[in-house]
Amino acid sequence: MTRAEISLSVNGEPVEVTFAPYKTLLELLREDLALTGTKHGCELGECGACAVLIDGEPQLSCLLLALECAGRSVETVEGMAESWQSGAGLHPLQAAFADLGAAQCGYCTPGILLTAKALLAHEPEPSRERIQEAISGNLCRCTGYQQIVEAIEEGARRMADESHR
Amino acid sequence: MKVIGKPRRRVDGRAKVTGLTRFADDVVLPRMLHMKMLRSPHPHALIESIDVSRAAAYAGVHLVLTGKDFPASFGILPITQDEYPLAPEHVRYIGDPVAAVVARDEQTACEALELIEVRYQPLDTISSPEEALAKPEPRLHAYSERGNIHRLQAFQFGDADAAIAQSDYVFEDLFFYEGNTHLPIEQHACVAALDADGKLTLWSSTQVPHYVHRALARVLQMPASQIRVIATPNGGGFGGKCDVCNHEMVAGKAAMMLGRPVKICLTREEVFYMHRGRHPVLMKFRTGVSKDGKLTGMHLQTLVDGGAYGSYGVASTFYTGALQTVTYELPRYQFEAARVFTNKPPCGPKRGHGTPQPRFGQEIQLDKIAERLGKDPAELRLGMLVKPNSLTANWLKIGSIGLEQCIRTVVERSDWKQRFRKMGPGRGLGLACGSYLCGAGLPIYWNKMPQSGVQMLLDRSGQITVFCGATEIGQGSDDVLAAIVAEVLGVDPQEVRCITGDTGITPVDLGSYSSRVTVMMGNAAIHAAEKLKAMLAEAAAEELEVVPDRLQFANGHVSFDARSLTFAEAVVLAEVKFGTLGAVGSYSPPRAPGRYKGAGVGPSPAYSYSACVVEAEVDAATGWIRIPKIWIAHDIGRTINPVLARGQVEGSVYMGLSEALMEEQVFRRLPAKLSRALVHKFPSLLEYKSITSLDMPEVDTVLIEDPDPNCPFGAKEVGQGPLLPVMPAVANAIYDAVGVRIDELPITPDKVMRALELKAAGKPARVGPEHFPAVPYPAPIVVPPPWEGGDGKEAKRDDAAAVV
Ligand code: FES
Ligand code: FES
Numbered sequence: 012m013t014r015a016e017i018s019l020s021v022n023g024e025p026v027e028v029t030f031a032p033y034k035t036l037l038e039l040l041r042e043d044l045a046l047t048g049t050k051h052g053c054e055l056g057e058c059g060a061c062a063v064l065i066d067g068e069p070q071l072s073c074l075l076l077a078l079e080c081a082g083r084s085v086e087t088v089e090g091m092a093e094s095w096q097s098g099a100g101l102h103p104l105q106a107a108f109a110d111l112g113a114a115q116c117g118y119c120t121p122g123i124l125l126t127a128k129a130l131l132a133h134e135p136e137p138s139r140e141r142i143q144e145a146i147s148g149n150l151c152r153c154t155g156y157q158q159i160v161e162a163i164e165e166g167a168r169r170m171a172d173e174s175h176r
Numbered sequence: 177m178k179v180i181g182k183p184r185r186r187v188d189g190r191a192k193v194t195g196l197t198r199f200a201d202d203v204v205l206p207r208m209l210h211m212k213m214l215r216s217p218h219p220h221a222l223i224e225s226i227d228v229s230r231a232a233a234y235a236g237v238h239l240v241l242t243g244k245d246f247p248a249s250f251g252i253l254p255i256t257q258d259e260y261p262l263a264p265e266h267v268r269y270i271g272d273p274v275a276a277v278v279a280r281d282e283q284t285a286c287e288a289l290e291l292i293e294v295r296y297q298p299l300d301t302i303s304s305p306e307e308a309l310a311k312p313e314p315r316l317h318a319y320s321e322r323g324n325i326h327r328l329q330a331f332q333f334g335d336a337d338a339a340i341a342q343s344d345y346v347f348e349d350l351f352f353y354e355g356n357t358h359l360p361i362e363q364h365a366c367v368a369a370l371d372a373d374g375k376l377t378l379w380s381s382t383q384v385p386h387y388v389h390r391a392l393a394r395v396l397q398m399p400a401s402q403i404r405v406i407a408t409p410n411g412g413g414f415g416g417k418c419d420v421c422n423h424e425m426v427a428g429k430a431a432m433m434l435g436r437p438v439k440i441c442l443t444r445e446e447v448f449y450m451h452r453g454r455h456p457v458l459m460k461f462r463t464g465v466s467k468d469g470k471l472t473g474m475h476l477q478t479l480v481d482g483g484a485y486g487s488y489g490v491a492s493t494f495y496t497g498a499l500q501t502v503t504y505e506l507p508r509y510q511f512e513a514a515r516v517f518t519n520k521p522p523c524g525p526k527r528g529h530g531t532p533q534p535r536f537g538q539e540i541q542l543d544k545i546a547e548r549l550g551k552d553p554a555e556l557r558l559g560m561l562v563k564p565n566s567l568t569a570n571w572l573k574i575g576s577i578g579l580e581q582c583i584r585t586v587v588e589r590s591d592w593k594q595r596f597r598k599m600g601p602g603r604g605l606g607l608a609c610g611s612y613l614c615g616a617g618l619p620i621y622w623n624k625m626p627q628s629g630v631q632m633l634l635d636r637s638g639q640i641t642v643f644c645g646a647t648e649i650g651q652g653s654d655d656v657l658a659a660i661v662a663e664v665l666g667v668d669p670q671e672v673r674c675i676t677g678d679t680g681i682t683p684v685d686l687g688s689y690s691s692r693v694t695v696m697m698g699n700a701a702i703h704a705a706e707k708l709k710a711m712l713a714e715a716a717a718e719e720l721e722v723v724p725d726r727l728q729f730a731n732g733h734v735s736f737d738a739r740s741l742t743f744a745e746a747v748v749l750a751e752v753k754f755g756t757l758g759a760v761g762s763y764s765p766p767r768a769p770g771r772y773k774g775a776g777v778g779p780s781p782a783y784s785y786s787a788c789v790v791e792a793e794v795d796a797a798t799g800w801i802r803i804p805k806i807w808i809a810h811d812i813g814r815t816i817n818p819v820l821a822r823g824q825v826e827g828s829v830y831m832g833l834s835e836a837l838m839e840e841q842v843f844r845r846l847p848a849k850l851s852r853a854l855v856h857k858f859p860s861l862l863e864y865k866s867i868t869s870l871d872m873p874e875v876d877t878v879l880i881e882d883p884d885p886n887c888p889f890g891a892k893e894v895g896q897g898p899l900l901p902v903m904p905a906v907a908n909a910i911y912d913a914v915g916v917r918i919d920e921l922p923i924t925p926d927k928v929m930r931a932l933e934l935k936a937a938g939k940p941a942r943v944g945p946e947h948f949p950a951v952p953y954p955a956p957i958v959v960p961p962p963w964e965g966g967d968g969k970e971a972k973r974d975d976a977a978a979v980v
Contacts, residue, residue: 033283047202048195050411052361053444057861060361088195101193109189112819115827116650117192118362118411124193143869150861152361152412153650155830156869158823 017081021046022090030077036070037061039077040087048088048121052150059149062122063087069126088121091128095170103173104128104166113162115153123149127163136167178730179663180889183819186655187669188409188648200365200381200408205437208367209238211427212285212440214275214292215449216267219303219519219854220314221296223265223274230291231277236284239430240292241276246429250391252384252419252524254621256486258317261395261425267296268316268484269521270855271449276426278438301519301854303843305458305481306949308516316484316517322952326482326515327490330956331497331774333569334508334964336464339473343464347545350460350945351537352920353903355481356839357453358526359866362411364450365441366424368431376432377404377680380424383417383647384687387620389679391420392428403428404680410688413649414831415525418689419452419487448859452524453841455492455515456481457533460948461541469549469556473508476500476534479951480515480523487524489515491620491777495530498778500538501568503579503611503785504560508961509569512953519854520843525689527831527896531612532903539608539904540919543911552596553607553908554587569961571770571968575782576890578811578882579609582787585809585878590789597912602794604912609787610900614813614884614893615692617765617779626762628696629683630704632661634712634757638744640665640672642704645685646697647677651895652820653693659816660698660888664705665712666729667743683760691893694816695781696763698888703761711757715750716741766886771968772959782884784892785811788829788901791873792909796932799925801837801910806902809878813892818879824894825877830867832902838865838922919944 015032018025021044030043037054040046040063052058054073061073064086086094095102104124107113114120123146130137130145137145142163143156151159191197228240243264251257263274275292279285299314302324312323320326340346366380376396382388385407393400410417423440430438442450458479464472478496482489497511528535546553562568564577586607587593596605619627631643642661646653658672676682685697712734713724720727722736734746741749751757768779787809793802806829815821841864842857858864883890903921911917916931919942927943935941960966 031283041202045204046195047198047204050199050362051201052363052411053861055444055860055862057444058361088193092194101190105193108193110185110819112186112823114189114192115652115820115823116360116362116410116412117188117197118199118360118650120192121195143872147868147870150361150866150868152359152414152831152866153827154823155826155828155875156872157826157875158819160869 015078017078019080019082020084022086022093032078034077035073036075036077036080037072040072046087046089050118050121060119060122062126062149064125064129067129067132069129086125088124091124103169104163107162107166107169111162111165112158113154119149119151123151123159127166131167131170135171177663178666179659179669181815181818184669184817186652186817186820187658187674188654197409199362199411200367200379201441203367203379203408205367205369208437208439209278209280209434210282210285211276211278211430211438212282212289213273213423213426214289216270216272216274218267218296218298219270219301220299221267222299223263223267224295224297226275227293228275231288234288234291236280237277237288238434239278241426241430243274246395248395248397250395250420250425251486252387252488252620253486253490255490258319258486259422261422261429269519270853271446271521272484273422276430278430278434303518303854305479305516305518308518309949309951320517324517326486326517327493328514328954329493329774330512330953331570332510332956332958334961336473336475336508336510339508340462340464340475343472344467345465345548347463347465347541349537349541349544350919350948351540352945353457353533353536354840354842354921355454355456355523356835357448357451357841358414358416359864360410360412360414360416363442363444363447364417364421364423366427367437367439368427369437370431370435375402375404376428377406378424378428379406379408381410381417382407383410383413383649383689385647385677385679386645386684386686388420388424392425395425396428396432407647407677410647410649413688414527415529415689416452418525421450444861445859448856449521451483451521451841452487454526455523455530457496458945458948459534459537461537463541465545469551469559471504471506471560474500474506475510477948477951478513478534479949480513481518482515483518483520483522485522487522489523492525492530494774494777496534498570499531499611500534501570502572502574502783503562503609504557505562506569507963510956514951514953527828528612528899529690532900535610535900536903536921539901540907543908554583554592557609558583567769567962570778571775571959571962572778573769575886576813576882576884577785578880579785579787581880582785582809582811583609585880586787586789586807589876590807592789602796602913604792604909606790606792606905606908606912608901608904608908609785610897611783611785612893612897612900613690613780614695614782614784614887615765615780616690617768618776619686626764628685628700628763630697630700630761631683632704632708632759634708634747636748636751638747640667641675642672642701643675643682644697645677645679645682646693647688649688651688651824652817653688653697655820656694656816657697657701660701661705664702664709667732691896694891694893695887698891699763700761702888703763704759707759708757711750711754712746715753716746719749769968772957772970774957781886782813782892784894784897786898786901788905790902790905790909792906792913794910794913794928796914799928799932801923801925801928803833803873805874805876807876808898809880810894810898811880811882811892812894813884813887814881814890815879816891821879821894822877825898826875828896828898829875829902830872832899833906834867836903836906836921836923838924840922915941917942917944
């Protein structure tokens, strides 16, 4: 079987990886890079569980060929805490999700965290409606979304507080 | 209390937000192989032959299995062991697995599946309950009660028909509740592997590792002591991972044969075929009501579409009738039910298990009753609530009931009195209530052992380890366990290490279903923790020179006034005094008073209650329904962690609303030029509609605390009950908004439009089932209710006549 090889940046670290060329980014992350924090619920672009950030923008990793990601910068949930210089070891969004019940089973959580992070990068103080819109492609079967929306609002507040400190 | 009732980050919160929770598909082992299953493309057929030779010879394939490799059947209920890991000769739904390939990777396994040649002889399809009743042949299962009727049940608790006939008012209504599925975002997955010592371990996204353990022993025909099942945290369950699954059995077998780890993760489409979801149920309610608004009797008939296998169906069918008595006083009750087999994925337990369907009917009928009697629907209900510490007509023992406060709370917060029937065209409010079990009183297989066990370990480092078979499915069972232990021992819950859901090292707990975990595991945990606390107190008391029961356990200290030890110091003293420190606790529910055949379904240590008001806006031009707000109050007994409890309530409201408005697991016939096969209409997350963040209304949640003495710190369930009132409250709100009754779910804009057109034409403004087919219900089991001199047993025919 022919193998493909690319270099890319994953969670801020340069990575060179060889893989079966038909693989999606989701498979590359989970199977070849052992980053199993990225989840899947359909592998058809329907659930949002596999969302990661590519050059800072949320993308469904199940719909991207790994080959398309050569030279790009990928951020997964594993890199979130490090992307924020907080002493607590968690990104403020992660901490807010854990504190406010936004993660029940936690399966949709990585995708929603990264989607929320991208939203806050553009709009540090989004309205409730904007948050609901931003995560409307991420299905969560457990929470009814309300605690997720509240945790994103709280995360935004904590990010503002921590950056002003 | 220091821990119970305080909002907290859940103990597994960090794992969940860092991607470190290890779900089943995240388990990766050295030399692991991958498995795929070949599934029947026919809804009903006999297998004439299977040729696997090309697949077996394909490069990279390690093993191909078919039905002949599995002589033993399995099933979740002992009375319906009707499934095979791979169908040997008869397939009964599209998706029924017939063969499996194990290969070096998923891609190779998929390619090899294509090389398996199966010759089928198609059979006629049984597509609906009506067809199942009419056509005994082709018969899906030889063991069914008759033809394609899987099971018939009939009970009479007092002569309900006579009571109804003598009532001031009689209401007769038909309702239909469409089937729907759990849709956990995590697809089912498992990994099977042989340990170094040759024993089998299975990691699986299951809610019931103990039952999977038993089924594996039966199917693989090996001693249960050689098998270990580890339930990985479930990425959502909702009942969808409560059954024993084909792929778990097949992966176990493959790992045994190959001596290498074998993984399978189902595709989303396969999850739709796995199903075990909400049964479609047709219901007929005949209810008698007195002028002053009391129920005199109810006669309920249900017809349950079971799909292709038994699954939990016998229990589900009982549940379509068992809990009609626990909310409102019902002096006489007759219940008849039938479950039929059809050529569709098997139905089973989904959140609320068998009770949302009749609850939908009952609460809409109460709305109709209130209107006819000219009473406010909330007042009508308040006038007929079951009393605490009472017995029901079908011999269920009710403990605490906080429903009155739930109703008053949602009435007040929604401004019901000012707004109901007064909101103007297109806008309305609807109210409904619900009740649910806090754990099924009986285990699935008959035994007298505890239903939950907890084992604890303390050591001189001060660490606390708790072992329990309970399964974390997202609901927070680990957090409940840690909180209860922490409360008893006076430490922070984050200090408690929970090791759960592992049949190799944790005491048996029957699993995460029937809302049993908080009550059963919680009571077992208190039992164990109190034993250790007593040892610590005795040792610490000597050191501090006080009597043991004067000691306070709080904030990581054991103290009396100013004299104080750290928790770890107390452990050291106790370890010196007693040796290695451990304790076990167990829980068995109280024996239920019902003694008749069928009395096993319905009893519970306690019942939770909820009341809900839904606000609806209906566009009369399009039928479009918008739900701006929902108020819900839930009698939880006692809240353990309000953050999680609120999440359970809101998640239930979400799921109930989604069922009310859009979710349906439905089937269609392919056109004649194809096969005319009965296929799933839309086995995909995109087409199977569910509510997104954009559709979700604001939910106002209130937790009502009416502690129940059977429950740990009084805490009842919260994971399922709050779903129950939502669907009927939506239907009642739509009636308030536009004056049409939609007596079936889901309530979609086209049904609303149809009802509005009927209304405009001066016809009854109702969309719902029009007729209930003739079902050959048997003569009922006659059990006099407590107030008619019964003793909980079936009356002999002669006594029955005397009682009537
Ligand atoms: S797995 Fe990518 S959207 Fe569902
Ligand atoms: S927390 Fe379970 S799917 Fe969102």
